[in-house]
Amino acid sequence: MAWPASFGTRYTVFVDVEEEFDWRKPLDRANRATTAMAGFADAHRRFVDHGIALACLIDHPIATDPAAVAILSRVVEDGRSEIGTQLHPWVNPPFDEPVTPVTSYAGNLLPALEAAKIDALTDRVADAFGRRPRVYRAGRYGIGPRTVALLAERGYRIDSSVRPGYDYSADGGPDFTALDSGAYRTGGLVELPLTTVFTGGLRRYGAPLHRALGRVPRGRGVFSRAGLLSRIALTPEDMPIEAAIEAVDVAVDDGVRLLTFSFHSPSLVPGHTPYVRDAADLARFHGWWDRMATHLARRGVANATIEDIVAALG
Template sequence: MVAKLLVVIHAEEEFNWEQGFHSQNQAVTHHQALIPFMGELIGLGAKITLAMDYPFVDSPGGREVISHYQQSADQQVEFAAHLHPWVNPPYHASSSAESEFESYPCNLSPEVEYEKIRVLTEKIQSVSGLPPVTYLAGRFGIGHHTNQHLRALGYQVDLSISAYCDFSHQHGPDFSDRTNAPFIDNTICHVPHTSSWLSLSRQIERKANRSPSWCKSMNRWHITRLLGKAFRLRKFRLSPEGNDFSQLRAITQAQLNIGQKVFVLSFHSPSLMAGMTPYVQSTADCQLLKSTTRQYIEWFQQELGGEIVLAKEMAVAQG
């Protein structure tokens, strides 16, 4: 099987990540950087899954992005859904701020979670002219009822799992026993966001990546911390946010070594402008993110002989 890459952009509003979750954060001004950069990536042979939240789709800037790439839809760009519950109607909180607990869609009541996904789905279809078939929960907040909602609303693919990651300390889901392998549940094809354990010891690296339950049990005995110190065992996400090209290549190789063939490269759209996310604080940071993304996409195609696909194509591939 040829290695496949999904390029997923979390297209969302701009907000200060350290100041909580507020419904009034609706601004999207980074479209001026997003439009040309998407064009660069497409020019390199990439296909882009644009996972859009409500403020993005509802804003003049976001609508400009959608309009610009409407002719490319179905071939080079996919308009997907990305639920940030704190800025997505219907609003149910008594104040404009939501708690960290409520920022995970899976912690909402089933009725509220469904309504928010439904409203977002209809907004994307009304603006783009296409019903979204790929879903990404904000903060990877997928829960027990999410699959049922997605089926009812016509979705085929979900990107809401973050392999090897545990968000339970923030009231979020625990994916520490999940690998990057796609799977089908209740007709929905789940493609996890790619993460990988890396270590100076290839043996420990392979063990951690092949058997996440082993890592989980080691963590219970606080052994993971010791391994981290002794063998530099650390977890990395396949993203140009905070990683350079050599790290992205190492993440990919570590997963190829255990037979993984599907990868998700992701970043947040506001990271294309300095000062809008913690990952990109300067113009130099911004340029590094862009060059790293371009270099990785070229490497994946030219050196690995890999194929770049839209998320929705995975439903066909897995079916």
């Protein structure tokens, strides 16, 4: 993706707006509760105070909950935030597949079933918000060989299902370790990968070294603590702010033009994710964003809305 010079260096914030479930247990179609949306309005006000728009990627339980739709309808009244889609196949009709780790990655489904689930979600979001979504994420980063074509046929412009530096193949998902964080055009869409940065004295060896260290007991931890190699994702969830700030500096200095941040909406209320278990964790979560927004402003990295990104695509 060749960004125009006028775009500068920017960042965007994706929110996986989704139902609550116990991350330690097997996936279950019965888990459709959305009570954590009670914390969304307050969090949105905090982001607005920093001039940050939210790209809200919502799944089927959210799109079918009138209370959640009402909350998000007020969010997009800020004129900058936007509603996109996130496909969790195990809670998204039609339910023609067993719930297994393999089928939790939508790209593994039969082509007709993946298409039907995308249609069900897209149409529901369009009906709820009066506008067809143009940005998509496969839940669990479950993009498959047909996903981009299916999205392009339905009018999507952007996919954000790729997580560079991560490998989900152990339970049937994609392996993204060969990819970097740069945006790229593919099949009529633009892919905006979640930003992953390798830091440390051996960072030039990046993903191959990180992959090799995974085969050595405690290898990754030893190298990280020694300042040799760390894999940093731009998220407040289980990522210390000091490490994330260092990653931002590395990415900007390396010429990455669009940084992509992400978090899960259930983290906005304690007790729903492993990352925010209590009030102290929630305070740290909000403090993380306060410090990050200040640092980005200091580095001259401005927030980009989905509209800004689409305009830059030409």
